[in-house]
Amino acid sequence: MIRPLRRAWMVPLLRRSVRTQLRRGLAGVWVRGQPPAGGAVLAPNHPSWWDGYLLAELAWQQAQPVRVMMDTAQLATFPFLSLLGARSPGDLRALARDARTGAWVIVFPEGEIRPAGRPGDLHGGAGWLARTSGAPLCPVALRVMVRAAPTPEAFVRFGAPCRPAELPARLQALVEAQDAELAQARPDQPPAGYLCRVRGQSARPDQDTLPVRLLRRLGGWADPHGTMKP
Secondary structure, rough: OOOOOOOOHHHHHHHHHHHOOOOOOOOEEEEEEOOOOOEEEEEEOOOOOOHHHHHHOOOOOOOEEEEEOOOOOHHHHHHHHHHHHOOHHHHHHHHHHHHHOOOOOOOOOOOOOOOOOOOOOOHHHHHHHHHHHHHEEEEEEEEEEEOOOOOOOEEEEOOEOOOOHHHHHHHHHHHHHHHHHHHHOOOOOOOOEEEEEEEEEOOOOOOOOHHHHHHHHHOOOOOOOOOOOO
């Protein structure tokens, strides 16, 4: 039998792994709205695999403790994610204490990844946590999509706190507003009001990168921007 080792050393490695995946897998993470300061229950829609990582990264950038409710079967498969704050639905009372004492507690009220668009029926766990903890309940709109870059971009829109009974309507309105913003924006530009919080490593194929400039020079083509010295 393999004896379990002390696990604290795994935390920075796991956090680095999450951050590396975000920067390699996404062209960028763009945020609009004011993230909560201090303890809160975040209730996002759930359109992609990236969603928990996105909000955990934003919490880490603010030195904010974070907990993410995770499916019990998934957590059993990836138990080491508990070191980064993943918790099962059976930990509701502990999650309420965490929200009360200053953590972001992220609960996906749809309960599963759903197609992009209008949120599905919402479970009541996020509202219960907000009522029990006294922490604000904040809807969050998430969207991960391919636009002008070869890899997807992620967009996060924080909404104002609301009462539990208001959450379905407020989350739907926030998601619809975000979808409208993305539809109106140029594909090579973020929507108005969104700030880049994570810059990915991938470049768009139409960008004038160093390899492009070198190939242009080696082939004897003119430099349209004057960026390469003779």
